[in-house]
Amino acid sequence: MFTGIIEEVGRIVAIKVRGGNRCMSISCSKLLPELKVGDSVSVSGVCLTAIEIRNGTFSADLAQETWLRTSFSHLQTGALINLELPMRANGRFDGHLVQGHVDGTGTLVSLEPVPDRDDYLLTISVPSELTPYIVAKGSLAIEGISLTVAEIEGTLVRVAIIPHTAEVTNLQSLKAGDAVNLEVDVIAKYVEKMMAPQRVASSITLEKLVRAGF
Numbered sequence: 026m027f028t029g030i031i032e033e034v035g036r037i038v039a040i041k042v043r044g045g046n047r048c049m050s051i052s053c054s055k056l057l058p059e060l061k062v063g064d065s066v067s068v069s070g071v072c073l074t075a076i077e078i079r080n081g082t083f084s085a086d087l088a089q090e091t092w093l094r095t096s097f098s099h100l101q102t103g104a105l106i107n108l109e110l111p112m113r114a115n116g117r118f119d120g121h122l123v124q125g126h127v128d129g130t131g132t133l134v135s136l137e138p139v140p141d142r143d144d145y146l147l148t149i150s151v152p153s154e155l156t157p158y159i160v161a162k163g164s165l166a167i168e169g170i171s172l173t174v175a176e177i178e179g180t181l182v183r184v185a186i187i188p189h190t191a192e193v194t195n196l197q198s199l200k201a202g203d204a205v206n207l208e209v210d211v212i213a214k215y216v217e218k219m220m221a222p223q224r225v226a227s228s229i230t231l232e233k234l235v236r237a238g239f
Contacts, residue, residue, distance in 0.1 A: 027067045028120035029164075029171025031107045031194050032056060035068075037100060038082055047087040049073075049097070054081065056108055065125070067109040069195070070169030070206040071095050072125025095127050096168075096204035105195040107169045120171030121164040122211055129155055130204040131167070134181065136196060145186040147172075147196065149205060153180050157217070158209035166208040170194050 035053035042048075051068065060066060060083055064075050073085035092098050100106075134148040149167065151159065159165055159182060163174050170190065176183040191197055199205070 026112050027072070027109050027123040027125055027169070028112050029109070029123040029166050029169060030120045031109055031170055033108045034105050034193065034195050035108045037102055037104045037106060039102060040097075040100070043086070045089060047092055047097075048076075048084055049087055050082050050084045051106065051108070052082045053108055056110055057081065057083065059110060065111050067107070067111075067123070067125050067169050069096065069106040070123070070125065070166050070208055071097070071127055094129070096130050096206050099204045105198040107194050109169060121166075123166045123169065123171060123208060124211055125169075126208060127206045128158075128209050129207050131182070131207050133199050133201055133203045133205055135201055136186070136199070139185075143188045145188075145191055145196075146175075147184045147186050149182050149184075149207075151180050151182050151207060155207060155209055156180060158213040160213075163213070164210045166206075168195060168199075168205050169208075170196070 033053050033055040035051045037049060038052050039050040040047055057078065060075055060078060062075055062078060065072055066075055068085065071091060075083045076086055077084040087097060129152045131149040131151040134150055136145055136147050138145055156177065159174055159177050161174055161176055165172055165174050165182065167184065172184045174182055175185050186196065
């Protein structure tokens with residue numbers, strides 16, 4: 026479990042094919058003293074397991090599902106990625122609950138400075154199937170970053186980015202058209218799951234009333 030508060034920006038140094046899977050090697054410094062083989066780490070919002078640590082890098086295997094579902098298949102050596110270690114049980118809980126289970130990828134439309142301010146406005150296009158889980162003022166993890174939705178219009182989502190977030194994440198290294206990993210608020214998915222039987226029951230009741238002539 027993560028919080029979406031990025032601890033370090035790392036860099037992809039290699040992506041190698043091993044059998045039917047791939048192995049990604051990432052350089053970083055701040056996280057390495059705390060990272061051990063077998064530990065989980067959020068890599069741009071994707072929960073991976075460190076399988077090797079050496080020479081200022083750690084490596085993680087990527088299953089085919091992970092490769093296809095995330096932005097990783099679009100990345101090349103040298104790309105910057107956001108890193109976060111799991112939330113401590115006795116630590117302060119910032120951000121929001123982020124599982125590291127990517128629901129899909131969006132497309133970066135723009136990241137523009139707000140006139141006369143230091144803030145930025147991030148606009149992304151999201152898959153239509155994810156829009157029911159995204160609401161204004163709600164939480165959304167983009168590239169593993171816990172962000173608050175400012176506005177959603179159709180499949181376009183806009184988020185206000187403060188200078189600190191722009192400085193300590195990979196957002197400014199991205200360009201229009203780049204894929205970004207998305208994880209919607211898990212609470213929204215559980216609410217939908219719990220509401221599904223009620224919607225089915227309501228539909229059946231309505232159908233019975235219609236057949237009865239009401």
